[in-house]
Amino acid sequence: MKKNITSVLLFAFCFLLCSNLYAQKNSITQVKLTDFDLQSEYLVNDAGSTISTTNYKSSVYWFPVKVPSTVLTGLVANKIYPSPYLGLNNMLIPDASDKFNKEYNLEQYSFIPNQPNPWKKPYWYRTTFKVAAKDKGKVFQLIFKGINYRAAVWVNGKQIADSTQMAGMFAEYSLDVSKEIIAGGENALAVKIYPLDEPGFPDKEQLEAMGPFYLNGGPTGDIGKNVTMLCSVGWDWIPPVRDRNMGIWQPVYLRTSGAVTISHPQLKTDLPNLPDTSIAKLALNLTLTNHTGITKNGTLSVIIKPENFVGTAVQFSKGVGVNSNSFKQVGFTADEVNQLIIHQPRLWWPNGYGRANLYRINLKYTDNNGVSDDTTFVFGVRTVGSTSTDINGYNRRDFYVNGKRVHLVGGAWVPDMMVNRDSARYDYEMHLCKNANVNLVRIWGGGVTPPDAFWDAADRYGLMVWSDFWVTGDTQGEFKGSPDWPLEGNVFVKSVISTIYRVRNHPSLLVWTGGNEGHARKELYYAMRDNVIAMDGTRPFIPCSSGFAKLPAGWEGAYPDNKSSGVYSGGPYAWKDPKEYYKLADAGKDWVFKDETGIPSQPPYNTLAKVVTNLTWDTKLPFPLNNTWGYHDACTGAAKYDEYYSDMVSRYGQPTTMVGFSDKMQLMNYTGYQGIFEADGHKLNETGGVMLWKLNSALPSVVWQIYDWYLEPNAGYYAMQNAVEPIHIQFNQDDSTVMVINRTFKGTGSLTAQADVYSLNSKSLYHRSASVNLSSTGTTSIMPLKPVLGDINEFCFVVLKLTNALGKVVSRNTYWMAPNNDYKPLNNMDNANLATKVIKAERGYKEDKYSLQITNNSKRIAFFIRPQLMVEGEEVMPSYWSTNYFSLAPGESTTVTVSAPTAKIGSEKPSVLVSGWNVKEQDVVLP
Known part of the structure; x- marks a missing residue:
């Protein structure tokens, strides 16, 4: 018996050893390069061919940084500059604009001797790494997921790419470095990052609480000459980013593979028999590239399996040859391959409409040397579509998922001020959105198309994504700037193509748009539209996220219906009485699909001290403000923070403590967001959706957010969570009726609605219940409260509750009402x-x-x-x-x-x- 056990163990050991050796021989690796050194070309005079050698020694100290990292992020990490997120620290850092530096005397803060502007010359990023001897003869690709603004690359003394080849913030670059890599030894990489071609001129800094409106994109919008994060020059919710986020802002990888590599895979899903969803048909296409001078014959293997549910995997393979030093397009359809027909598929549904079911596809190319390359990605079985309807002269855009109309609720998501985000942070933010019952996140055109981790999280949490390309009316000529910008159209087009390749497989991506509140010039507009159709073709394209900008005569409109965008921005962005939102929703007009509205929404007290690091009251301003508030967005611009403040005082009384002030602002937040989403919800089947400006913040801020930079939701977050829950009871503030809203595709079953009215001292003034049953998506009014509330001439609470047949509470809601909006009795x-x-x-x-x-x-x-x-x-x-x-x-x-x-x-x-x-x-x- 002992002998048998020994034999079995020996066999197992040998099997594992052989398997391990085979895996090593045929391993495909992708290593993230993170540990770099950073220094300015002002201080380093050596050439790239020298810096990229393994024995390079510099007489200048280089700063250690973790890539991804912008230059400013790296300098802050090394304590050269203070954190610009906090207080007025940004005013201790020189700007990329010489004119701006002189205006604010920022030249004195340059860390480079005798150079008033530390951002005018390129910066070097340098690292070394080892490659195993076993990988000799492999194909090596150096992958840059994102640089800003131009880059030149050297490996082991040889230049691989120059700054004409690598330009713009949104293109991904894969460089073949097979000839330069030394297998079995040390390797050196040097990357020269150039600043923006045009740094842009910021508007005057918001150094006063209740200060003037900030001119978005600066007074001339000249940041738009570049293909970059346009808001880095400053907007009315973000100050100028001093280096304009120059640097390596996304990861760098070294990928090791065999002779034939897989690139640009696309998986399309179709439900051909809608509304029947019992059969899905898939189509796969990809590119195989042979990097050698020898024709390669091999096998492409495909495995598809469930990712977040239990199910059966399917697989197939096909022999494919690729000629020497060439590439081949490979495609499979369900008509050709039975395995691409999925019976009873588990569909991907948006948040609130069903489960976000995901599948994973594995692709592997094997030749006579073993596995040459493999790749994998997650996808969802779903279809999306769009139609437009004329509503009294306003075009309303409707969206569909799996053949069913979805009502969009969510808002704009903006990048971190210095694009400092990692996979954990993206997960936290998307989870917060899901928890708020958000189903749509908009990537705003003046920001960035986020890294892969953002999209992965959106897929997991069932969040549809509305993705603007990098155009705004403030830089492309709608309000200011010029349609001639960006200056290099080829950089813009390359970025469009690269971005489509990168994100087109994500089920979360709902729609592409041509930008925010403006249009690019004709050739760039068509570059977006035509490439979306040709390279994606599975989802709509709309001209822009706005009702302001009208396409010039003769330009083709949305795809596929050739109509206008059918969505409208323009706010209001200031706090409004909830009744005002009902008036807007009842009137229709631009509220048939409102893609930008919102309110100032101050964080709660526990994070307020982190946002405004100096909370000492300046007695020349209303209690408890000081001018640091202004730099964190308490201005009189579109947000009208002064009105937000004065409305709070008139309704709830003058605060006497910081805690009391913060608590009263939370009451404003709650009623403001409740008004927006309940006003829209009571017209559920008559509107396409409502979206906030905005969901999050780029830095610690006191406006336009449902959760702050520290991930703390304010009361408005929970008002939204309640207002857009799947089944909801609410008090309509246009006609004083109680309404039940069903946002789901299913019937509600038998429900009981209960309405109670209490006085300030909790005396019951009214009680009534009623039965309700909604068979599908829609609304129903169930009881009037106007006669009751008309007889009550005092402060009161309206408490609503909805229960199911088992007595479980499905929805609850509370309102506080008072004659002349005098809510000061709450203080007692x-x-x-x-x-x-x-x-x-x-x-x-x-x-x-x-x-x-x-x-x-x-x-x-x-x-x-x-x-x-x-x-x-x-x-x-x-x-x-x-x-x-x-x-x-x-x-x-x-x-x-x-x-x-x-x-x-x-x-x-x-x-x-x-x-x-x-x-x-x-x-x-x-x-």
Whole structure:
């Protein structure tokens, strides 16, 4: 018996050893190069051929940086400059514009001796890396996912690319370095990054709270001469980024493969029998490239398997030969390959409409030397489409997923000020969006098309993505700038093609647009439109994200219907009484599809001190402001922060403490976002959607966000979460009726709606219930409250609740009403008592999750209850709450859940801090 065991173990060892040797022989690797050194050409006079040698020594100190990293990010990390995110630190860093530096005396801060502008010359990035001897004879590709603005590359003393070949912020570059790589030894890489061709001239800095409107893109919009992140010169929500984000802003990889490589794979999915979705047909096309002078014959193998659900994999293979030093286009359709027909497919649905089911495809090319190349990516089985309808002279754009119309709710997503984001951060932000019941994230045209990790997260969380190309009316001539910009059309076109290749397989991508509130010149407009049709062809293209810009006569419009965009920006961007949004929605017009509106939305108190690092009141300004607020966007521009502030004071009373000020601003946030989304929702089948300007922030900011730069949601986030939940009860503020909204594709079943009206001291003034049953997507009014509220001439609460046949609460909602919008009586509410009980605690590999029961044990309404997940006195961010800033009627109880990344909680014991407008704080320790 012992002998048999020994034999088995020996066989297993030999098998594993041989398998490992085979895997090493045929391994395909893609190594991320991260550890670089950085220095300015002002200080380094050596040539690239010298810097890119392994024995290079410099008499100048080089700064260690982690790539991806812009130059400014690297210098901040090395403490050469302070963090521009904080306070007024950005005014301690010189700008890329000489004229601007002189205006603000920023030249004094240049770290380069006798050079007032440290950004005028290129910067060098240098690294060394080893390549195994076993990889001798392999094909090596150096992949740059994104540089800004131009680059020249040297490997082991030889130049691979120059600054005419690598230009623009949005193109991906794959450089063949097979002849230059030394297998079995040390290798050196030097990258020379050039600044923007035209740095752009920023507008005057926002150095005053309640200061003037910032001219987006600067006074002339000349940043638009480049193909870059246009907002890096400053917008009314982001200050100028001093180096304009020059650098290596996306990862760099060294890819090792065999002689034949796979590139540009595209997988198209079709549901040919809609509305029947029982059969899906797939089509695959890709390019095989032979890098040698010998014809290669091999086999292309394809495996398709479920990614996030249990199911059966399918596979097939086909022999394919590729001539020497050439490429071959390879394609398969379901008519040719039975395995590309999927019966009963698990479809990818947007958030709120179903599960975001994903599949993974593996592609492998094998020749007589083993595996030459393989690649894999995730996709979803789904179709998207669009139509337009004329509504009283306004074209409304409608979108469809899997043959069903979807109502879009979400908003614009903007890049970090210094494009500092990683895969974890993208996951956190997209998870926050999903948790808010957002189903659409818009990539705004003045920002960047985000890295792959963003798209992967959007796919996972079921978030549709609306992707603008890099055009805005503020730089391309609609408002200012020029249609002649960007100056190098070829750089723009190359970036368009590269971006389509990169993101076209993501199921989250819903629509391409030709830019934001403006059009590129004709040849660039058609470069976008025609390449989307030719290289993608599976999703719509609309001319721009705006109703402002009209296409010139004779230009073709949206694809495929050749109509206008059918979406409208223009705000309002300032805080409005909820009744105003109902007037806009009822009038229709540009609210048939509103793709930009929003309100100033200040963070809660616990992150406010991080946004405005100096909270000392300047008594020349309204309490508690100082001019640091202005730099973090408290201005009188489109956001009209001054009106936001004065409306808060007139409604809720003058604050006397910073905490009170912050709490009252959260009441403004909640009612503002509630008004936007409920006004749109009550016209659910008559509008295409409503989108915020904006969801997030580029730096710590006090305006236009549902969660802040620190990932802290404000009360408006939870107002949106509630207002766009799948089945929702609400009070319509145009006709004072209670309405139930069904956003799903399924019937609601039998529901009971309940309406209660309470006085300030929680005396019951009205109670009524009614039955409701919606068979499909739509709305229904179930009871009028106007006669009731017309007889109440005092402050009151309207509390709504919707329960199913089992008595489970499906939706709850609370409003506070007062004659003449005088909500100051809230300041005198009697206290309520809460009891919080932990129901369930789950420790996960990636996330921890907790369920709590919160009960109002008193005879008073518990108003604006806010639970926070805490570790060692600090709130865990992000935290994903099922509800927050909610209210409980006397004796009412509710169950709430919260989850957070396990890494954010760590080994410490978390707790939940429960507070509220009129409740005593309690700290509940979690198991």
